[in-house]
Amino acid sequence: MSASDHDEGAAPKPGVTLPENERIPDEGLGTVPQEWRFTQLWTAAQPTVESYVRAILGDRAAVDDVLQEVAMAVYTQFERYDTSRPFVAWALGIARNKARDRQRTQARQHQFVRDPAVLDALAAVAEEIDEEMEQRRLALHDCLNAVEGRADELLRLHYHDGHEPRDIADKLGLQAGHVRVLLNRVRATLKQCVERSLRKRGS
Amino acid sequence: MERLDADIEAWLAGTLEDDAASRLATRVRDDPAVARRVLMAARFETDLGRAVHARGERRALGFGSGRQRSLTSTHPAAGRGAWALAVAALLLVAVGIIALRQGLAPTTGPVLATVIAVEGPAQLRTGTRTEPVTVGASLTAHHQVVVDGGGRVQVGIEDGSTFTLLPGAHFAPVTSVDAARFYLATGRLEAAVTPHRHHHPMIIGTPHAEATVMGTRFTLDVSSQRTDLTVLTGQVRFDDRVSRERAVVIPGMQRSAGPAVTAAILPRQPRDPDPRVGIELSQIGPSSIEQPFVDVFRTAAPWRGNDERPLQLDAQGWVRELAAGQTAETFTCRQLAGRYPKGRYVCRYEGAGRLEVGGDARLVAQAPGRLELEVDPSDDGIVLRLVATDADDPVRAIRLFLPGHENTAASQPFHSAFLDRWRGAAVIHAGGWAERRSGDADYTLGERLTPGHGPLAPERGRPLEDTLALAHALGADLWLRLPHQATDSYVTAAAELVHSQLKPDQRVYLELGRDLWDGAWEPGRYALAQGEAAGLGAHAGVRWYAQRSCAVFAAWQAVSGADPRVVRVLSASTKVWLLEEMLHWRDTAEHVDVVAVLAPVGAVVGTDEDPDRIFDLDAITVTELLRQPLHGLDTRLLTLRATLGHLRLVGVRAGPQLVVSQKTTAPATWRHHVHLAGFLNDPDIRTILSEWLHVWNRSTGDVILTALPLDRLREVPGPAGEPVDASGLQAYQAVAPWLQRQVP
Numbered sequence: 001m002s003a004s005d006h007d008e009g010a011a012p013k014p015g016v017t018l019p020e021n022e023r024i025p026d027e028g029l030g031t032v033p034q035e036w037r038f039t040q041l042w043t044a045a046q047p048t049v050e051s052y053v054r055a056i057l058g059d060r061a062a063v064d065d066v067l068q069e070v071a072m073a074v075y076t077q078f079e080r081y082d083t084s085r086p087f088v089a090w091a092l093g094i095a096r097n098k099a100r101d102r103q104r105t106q107a108r109q110h111q112f113v114r115d116p117a118v119l120d121a122l123a124a125v126a127e128e129i130d131e132e133m134e135q136r137r138l139a140l141h142d143c144l145n146a147v148e149g150r151a152d153e154l155l156r157l158h159y160h161d162g163h164e165p166r167d168i169a170d171k172l173g174l175q176a177g178h179v180r181v182l183l184n185r186v187r188a189t190l191k192q193c194v195e196r197s198l199r200k201r202g203s
Numbered sequence: 204m205e206r207l208d209a210d211i212e213a214w215l216a217g218t219l220e221d222d223a224a225s226r227l228a229t230r231v232r233d234d235p236a237v238a239r240r241v242l243m244a245a246r247f248e249t250d251l252g253r254a255v256h257a258r259g260e261r262r263a264l265g266f267g268s269g270r271q272r273s274l275t276s277t278h279p280a281a282g283r284g285a286w287a288l289a290v291a292a293l294l295l296v297a298v299g300i301i302a303l304r305q306g307l308a309p310t311t312g313p314v315l316a317t318v319i320a321v322e323g324p325a326q327l328r329t330g331t332r333t334e335p336v337t338v339g340a341s342l343t344a345h346h347q348v349v350v351d352g353g354g355r356v357q358v359g360i361e362d363g364s365t366f367t368l369l370p371g372a373h374f375a376p377v378t379s380v381d382a383a384r385f386y387l388a389t390g391r392l393e394a395a396v397t398p399h400r401h402h403h404p405m406i407i408g409t410p411h412a413e414a415t416v417m418g419t420r421f422t423l424d425v426s427s428q429r430t431d432l433t434v435l436t437g438q439v440r441f442d443d444r445v446s447r448e449r450a451v452v453i454p455g456m457q458r459s460a461g462p463a464v465t466a467a468i469l470p471r472q473p474r475d476p477d478p479r480v481g482i483e484l485s486q487i488g489p490s491s492i493e494q495p496f497v498d499v500f501r502t503a504a505p506w507r508g509n510d511e512r513p514l515q516l517d518a519q520g521w522v523r524e525l526a527a528g529q530t531a532e533t534f535t536c537r538q539l540a541g542r543y544p545k546g547r548y549v550c551r552y553e554g555a556g557r558l559e560v561g562g563d564a565r566l567v568a569q570a571p572g573r574l575e576l577e578v579d580p581s582d583d584g585i586v587l588r589l590v591a592t593d594a595d596d597p598v599r600a601i602r603l604f605l606p607g608h609e610n611t612a613a614s615q616p617f618h619s620a621f622l623d624r625w626r627g628a629a630v631i632h633a634g635g636w637a638e639r640r641s642g643d644a645d646y647t648l649g650e651r652l653t654p655g656h657g658p659l660a661p662e663r664g665r666p667l668e669d670t671l672a673l674a675h676a677l678g679a680d681l682w683l684r685l686p687h688q689a690t691d692s693y694v695t696a697a698a699e700l701v702h703s704q705l706k707p708d709q710r711v712y713l714e715l716g717r718d719l720w721d722g723a724w725e726p727g728r729y730a731l732a733q734g735e736a737a738g739l740g741a742h743a744g745v746r747w748y749a750q751r752s753c754a755v756f757a758a759w760q761a762v763s764g765a766d767p768r769v770v771r772v773l774s775a776s777t778k779v780w781l782l783e784e785m786l787h788w789r790d791t792a793e794h795v796d797v798v799a800v801l802a803p804v805g806a807v808v809g810t811d812e813d814p815d816r817i818f819d820l821d822a823i824t825v826t827e828l829l830r831q832p833l834h835g836l837d838t839r840l841l842t843l844r845a846t847l848g849h850l851r852l853v854g855v856r857a858g859p860q861l862v863v864s865q866k867t868t869a870p871a872t873w874r875h876h877v878h879l880a881g882f883l884n885d886p887d888i889r890t891i892l893s894e895w896l897h898v899w900n901r902s903t904g905d906v907i908l909t910a911l912p913l914d915r916l917r918e919v920p921g922p923a924g925e926p927v928d929a930s931g932l933q934a935y936q937a938v939a940p941w942l943q944r945q946v947p
Contacts, residue, residue: 047253051246059217079780118232125238133243137250144254159255184212191247 041087042074047137048088049095052126056099056119066102070095088130092123135201136194143193151186158183207237211244314341316358319365323354347375367393479629479906480896480941481679483856484670485913486635488661489584490538492916492927495621495673497608499543499585500550500601501665503535503658506589517597520657524594533658534562535603537584541923546606548585550574553600556592560585576603580924600655616669617676620926624935627942630680630712631673632855632908636665637684637717641725643732646686648693667697671704678947680710682772682908687716687726691758698762705768714772714799715755719748720781742784749773749791756794774799774855777839779846786850798847802854802907804829804895809863814875817863825879826887829859833894840902854899854907858934859883859892884915884933892937909938 049070054063073094081090096119103114147155157163157171165179172179210227213219219227230237318340325336328347336348336356348368350356356368368374369391485493489504496502506522508514509530515523522531536543541563548564551573560566560576562583568575578585585603592598604612625631638652640663652659652666659665667683674681683701685694701711721727722744733751734743756771763769773795775782786792806828809817844852861879892909899907911934919931929935 047246047249050249051242054215054245054248055241058214058219079778115228115232118228118238121232121235121238122242125235125242129239129242129246133246133250136243136246137254140247140250141254144251144258155251155255159252180216187247187251190251 042071042091045088045091046071048126048130048133049091051133052092052122053095053099055122055126057102062102066095066098069098069101073098086127089123089127092126096120096123135198139194139197139201140190142197143190146193147186147190150182151189154179154182154186207240208244211241214241215244215248314343316342316360316366318342318348318356319359320357321354322356323370324351325349325354325356325368326351347373349373369393479900479904480938480945481630481632481682481906481908482625482628482938483632483634483908483910484636484673485910486661487665489533489535491661492539492542492913493621494536494539494543494926495617497605497612497616497618498602499535499548499605500587500603500658501669502661503533503587503601503603504537505658505660506531506533508532516657517599519599519653519655520659521597521599522589522592522657523597525589525592531589532586534584534586536580537562538582539580539584539927540582540917541580542921542925542927543580544605544926545578545580545924548576548578548606549604549609550576550587551600551602551604551609552598554593554598555596556598557590558598558601559588559590561588562586599657601657615676616672618926622676624929625942626677627945628677628679629945630682630906630908631670631677632682632712633664633667633670633684634910635661636670637686638664638667639684639686639717642688643729644688645690646688646693647690648696651693651696667700671701674709675704675706680712680770681705682712682714684714684717685755687719687729689715689755691754694755694758695762698759702763702766710768710770712770712772712797713756713759714774715748715752718774720745720775720785745781745784746788749785749788753789753791753794770796772797772799772853774801776801777843779843782843782846786847792848792850795850797851797853799853799855800843802857802895802899803860803910804832804858804891805860805862806831807864808861808879809875814863814872817875817878820882822882822885822887825861825882826885826891829861829888830891833891833898836895836898837902840899844903851905852903853905854903856910857892857895857899857907858910859888859912880912880915881918883912884918884931886933889933889936892934893940896937896941909934911935911938 046067050063050067053066053070054060057063057066070091074091077094081087100116100119144155153172154168157168158165163171165183166176168174169176169179174182207227207230210219210223214224214227227237227241231241232238318336318338321336321338326333326349327336327340328349340346342348342358348356348358350368350370350372352370354370356372356374357365358368358374359365366374372392374392485491487493487495487502489502491502494502505520506514506516509532510528512526512529514529514531515525517523525531547567550558550560552558553572555571558574560574562585563581564576564578564585566574567577576585587601587603589598602612605618608615640646640650652663654666654668656666670683671681673679681701683697685697689697705711716726716730718724719726719730722731727744730748730751731744734745734747737743737747739746739750752771752773756769760766760769771794773785773791775785775798777800782798786795786798806825808820808825808828809815840852861882863875863879896907896909911932913929913932913935916927916929916932919927921928921931930939
């Protein structure tokens with residue numbers, strides 16, 4: 001590699017030669033450890049992958065299990081990740097296969113996306129909306145700050161503590177159906193808040 | 204639309220009836236808008252769960268609210284029990300890493316943890332400053348917490364995890380990348396890691412193993428000799444760094460790793476009794492800061508004519524004849540700011556013709572075949588202009604001797620300052636002196652560079668004889684890099700030359716080409732094309748490189764026989780799959796003695812999308828980036844050794860290196876390169892490289908070849924009329940003590 005290979009108009013410093021071959025540090029020992037790169041990429045991709053798995057499997061417990069398997073697989077195969085491809089697309093491919101594996105052991109009632117064409121359609125859209133959803137996520141954080149009282153408690157019990165509506169109903173002395181309705185209302189309110197926030201930013 | 208949304212919500216809640224689910228699936232398949240709606244609903248659930256979770260943990264820790272908790276209060280997560288975690292005793296062998304931070308004083312950088320409770324004496328160290336630890340203190344990568352006898356400190360990270368540091372603990376946050384890495388140099392800590400309900404993985408490394416955590420309870424106990432993992436609930440993947448065994452550990456199981464456990468399976472590295480630091484020679488030319496020869500014409504620039512007509516050169520690169528009105532010019536020692544020897548130079552040549560001198564030189568005496576020049580060094584260098592040459596007896600074999608070297612140059616071709624600089628080097632790697640050229644054509648014996656050659660372009664390298672002579676002068680082993688297009692006849696001739704001169708105790712390392720495994724640059728593409736033409740299938744370039752290397756070694760050994768002084772080298776990146784692909788291709792591993800891996804202390808500091816971001820970097824940030832690869836280096840080396848089996852592991856290109864982009868063909872301009880190079884003589888470089896060499900020696904006991912940014916010496920002030928003093932280079936200061944220890 002000569003100096004002129006790198007020169008884009010600026011004159012090389014006289015007498016100084018560029019390194020013959022600027023080598024990729026992460027090909028050598030002098031590298032930011034691989035797991036740090038993995039963690040960065042996986043942290044960014046995980047919400048999209050999780051949403052995808054959730055859309056395929058529905059069942060919350062199954063989503064958690066499969067996501068764990070996906071994380072394992074992505075980590076163990078990370079050396080083979082082709083950096084010229086988007087990481088999200090690669091991780092979604094692994095998620096697709098793990099979700100299919102899970103479906104084989106699932107009850108037949110969960111037929112929603114056994115068709116591979118449906119899996120592919122969801123994967124394509126998941127990658128597409130990745131960036132847009134980041135804006136929505138930020139808006140949701142703001143909207144959540146306004147939630148308090150009973151709604152706050154419901155969200156905490158369901159999403160933070162992991163209780164199903166039936167258990168929440170037992171704790172709060174309510175009917176399970178009523179808890180579902182209340183949770184749906186909170187979700188609807190938050191969705192409206194997100195939409196308002198996005199419109200406001202857009203305007 | 205409401206019906207659709209209701210079905211989607213029911214599906215995500217797991218309550219949708221079969222028929223409705225089938226209908227929904229059909230719509231998803233056929234209508235991207237419906238697929239989008241399903242995913243957006245799923246994503247909303249995901250984001251809401253994360254947001255609620257994060258808010259709960261922040262509240263529990265008091266982040267942002269100014270509230271503090273005492274050590275005796277109960278963490279909500281711990282109180283629930285389900286996610287209370289793990290006692291992790293991480294006795295990482297990282298004292299050296301901590302020690303490296305001594306002397307650093309910056310306090311800026313991302314906050315990686317916050318002190319949430321303190322009991323008893325504890326110190327907060329920032330560089331050389333020490334102060335008591337206080338509640339609320341923000342910890343960055345520049346801080347260390349040292350807990351004295353009777354003290355306890357609790358720190359929290361933003362996701363809700365806490366570490367309780369017990370007496371004797373010496374703890375430091377490490378990374379600004381993901382806030383998930385910490386080191387405990389000594390002592391003990393208890394970790395309560397927030398259950399990443401959505402399975403954000405946390406990877407805990409020890410000197411011997413890695414535990415990948417995704418929501419579970421377990422204990423890790425680490426000593427200098429072993430790591431023990433016991434899983435209480437859930438499961439943890441456990442990767443032994445040395446044996447490379449991998450296991451998923453379930454409740455009730457225990458798994459161990461470390462020297463005490465794996466001694467039986469760790470391949471033994473042939474170990475030299477002494478440190479084995481060598482050097483890679485830098486490319487040399489008329490403007491290189493390093494001028495090794497007492498005959499400075501050896502680094503002269505290629506001939507250049509005074510007009511557009513091409514010069515007629517012979518096979519050795521000498522001007523065969525000049526057309527009417529034509530002259531040929533060359534120069535040396537240019538753009539060195541006059542930092543080369545002053546005084547009376549002698550120019551000798553063969554043939555008939557007329558040479559004029561210019562630049563810093565003034566002709567003071569002449570005779571046929573001999574000129575005397577008075578040189579007063581400046582940035583212009585010495586210019587020689589051939590204004591006439593006899594076509595029947597052309598001017599050739601020009602030599603230009605430094606003052607006082609005319610009569611000794613044949614027997615002592617190297618400048619004493621150059622020899623003194625590198626004396627003690629265990630191995631001399633041809634590096635920038637290696638003969639080479641681009642293109643796909645075979646590199647034949649007839650093309651080989653030989654002594655007495657005319658002026659050469661620096662990128663062509665030097666005749667093999669020069670490297671061999673230097674290795675003799677320094678009493679060092681010789682590392683040859685043969686052109687990747689070399690034919691068998693070239694290899695045979697090189698072998699005959701080397702073995703006619705190799706000393707009884709001198710080894711010759713043989714390597715074919717440079718980085719042929721890397722398809723991102725021309726030699727790698729050459730290997731790929733050769734491999735594909737040979738129908739070698741997947742990884743054709745890597746496979747061709749492996750099998751062609753074996754063929755070259757065979758051709759060499761047809762001359763040398765089974766000479767133990769011959770060391771056969773395969774170079775590779777540190778990617779394990781690549782190493783395995785190369786070594787397992789046919790029986791390559793049986794025909795190789797050494798695997799040479801890239802060992803630069805390097806960092807990628809920009810991106811392809813935004814290369815200009817490097818101009819915002821300060822020296823502290825850059826040196827911190829360069830320091831990061833030190834973390835865990837010893838374990839990475841052990842992993843490599845385990846992968847290589849009986850083969851030796853040698854490091855090459857060990858020196859500071861900064862690049863803008865991870866891509867080899869970086870989009871960096873000269874401006875970017877110069878900016879980054881400006882960091883390469885920072886005072887911290889000496890410490891970092893010195894530690895690098897120590898870790899290498901401790902972990903492998905084998906050869907490491909340094910490649911230093913000698914060009915940085917241009918910026919070190921020095922007197923004109925004298926050669927450059929390498930001690931002004933921080934990286935050289937790190938290497939010099941090793942070289943001194945190796946002087947016989």
